[in-house]
Each structure stands twice: as C-alpha cells, then as structure tokens.
Amino acid sequence: MLKRTLAALVLAAIGIPAVILGGLYFFILIGALLGISAWEYGRIFRSANYHASTPILVGGVLLIFGTRVYFPDLAPAALTLSVLAAMTWHLVDYEKGRDPAATDFTVTIGGVIYIGWIGSYLFDLRALENGVWWFFIVLFSVWLADSFAYFIGTRFGKHKMTPRLSPKKSWEGYWGGVVCATLGMAGLVLLFHRFGGPALTWWQGALLGAALSILTTLGDLGESMLKRQAGVKDSSHIIPGHGGVFDRIDSWIWGAALGYFIITWFLI
Secondary structure (H helix, E strand, O other), rough: OOOHHHHHHHHHHHHHHHHHHHHHHHHHHHHHHHHHHHHHHHHHHHHOOOOOHHHHHHHHHHHHHHHHHOOHHHHHHHHHHHHHHHHHHHHHHHHOOOOOOOHHHHHHHHHHHHHHHHOOOHHHHHOOOOOHHHHHHHHHHHHHHHHHHHHHHHHHHHHHEEOOOEEEEHHHHHHHHHHHHHHHHHHHHHHHHOOOOOOOHHHHHHHHHHHHHHHHHHHHHHHHHHHHHHOOOOOOOOOOOOEHHHHHHHHHHHHHHHHHHHHHHOOO
C-alpha cells in the first residue's frame, strides 16, 4: 500500500501541473500515456501469441493523436494511413510464414483506433472552454466511482458482477460506486463553480456523475477482457504497485470520450 500511495503521489505531482498548464506540457503528458499504453497493449497480445506491429501500433497512435491536436483536418488521413500500413506490414509477415497474420492485423488496428482515436479525447476534453475544470470534473467522477466501488465491494460485496472478466467486482460495489459518484458530483460541481468552474446545477452534476460512473467501468472491464484472454495480470509493471499505464487509464479513456460528448451536447 505504501508503494502504491507513493507512486500515486508522484503521478499526481507530474499530472496535475500539466493539466493546469495545458498546451505543450499537457500534449507531452497525454502523448506519453497513450504511447506507453499502445506498447503495453501489444505486449498483452504478444503473451497470447498475437504479434501486433509495435512500430505501427505506437507510431499510429502518436500520429493520430498529434494530428487530432494540431492538424485535425488531417486526422482521418492519419487513421487511414495507419490502417493501410498495418495491412502492408502483416501481409509481408504472412508471406514470411506467419499464419495468424490476419488476426495480428486486426489486433494492430484495434489498438490504433481504441488507444489512438478514442484516447485523444483526453486532450479534446481539456481543450474545451473551461477545459481544466471539465477535465477534473470527469476524472473526479471516474475516480469516485472506482474508489467507492472498491471499498464498498471489499466490505459488502457478495454478488459477483463479472465472474469471468473480473471476479473481485461485485454488484454491491458497482452500484455503491455509482451512488457515491452521483452524490459526490452533485456537491463538487457547486464547489468547483465557487472557484471559477463552469456554472452547473447540482442535478446536472449528479446526472453527469451518474452517466460516467455507470458506463466507464466498461473501460476497466474491456481491458480485463484483453488481459484475461492473454493470461496476464497487468499490462506492464512500469508504475510500482499499480501495474501499467494502460491499467490506469482504461476508465479515463471512456470517461474522456463520453464526458466530451455529454458536455458539448448537453452542458455547454
């Protein structure tokens, strides 16, 4: 627990200033998180004997992220080129004797799209007007849901939620996290507004907290599915006590994408 806490404090000391400063600092932070996550994604599948192309996987994610941020009109071209490059890479692999090359191709483009395209919403969320506040509101929703789901599930969990994907998760913990995130965000958005955050009513904060806490657990379960099939516990061991970067941002990716659309469609 001490190692886990110290690692979390170090990450917060790096991440919070980057979120507040924005610009190039935040771009480097998110680019590093997505690039490392892409490498870990390939590592997960390699444990299951699927050979994603690491250069195209990591390079494609960073290319898509970079164009999404600085040259948004070129982002579809970046995605298209990444898919075509992946096909080229894996058909050469097949010709060299790699029989599952077609499956390897789908693994590569799956990672490029999921981590590169969807993950880029982490930057898009921060780029909104009042983006610092929106970013923290969304991440607080995810954090409250995850934290209370863990503590309530550990203490009161009796009914397994996903026995195959994540046997330790319980329905008691899940709904406890949803309730706590909903109530917590109803109060936090009012507190944030007092310090310069967006003008949200308590019920808007509650609805945002409810929507994110209900849905973002799918990001955690999605990564669990990848790891279960590959037979690995963590995406890597880069962060002491926490596992890999992908293990930490699996729910953030969902939160950023869903939060971005909820905020831009209904709250701005």
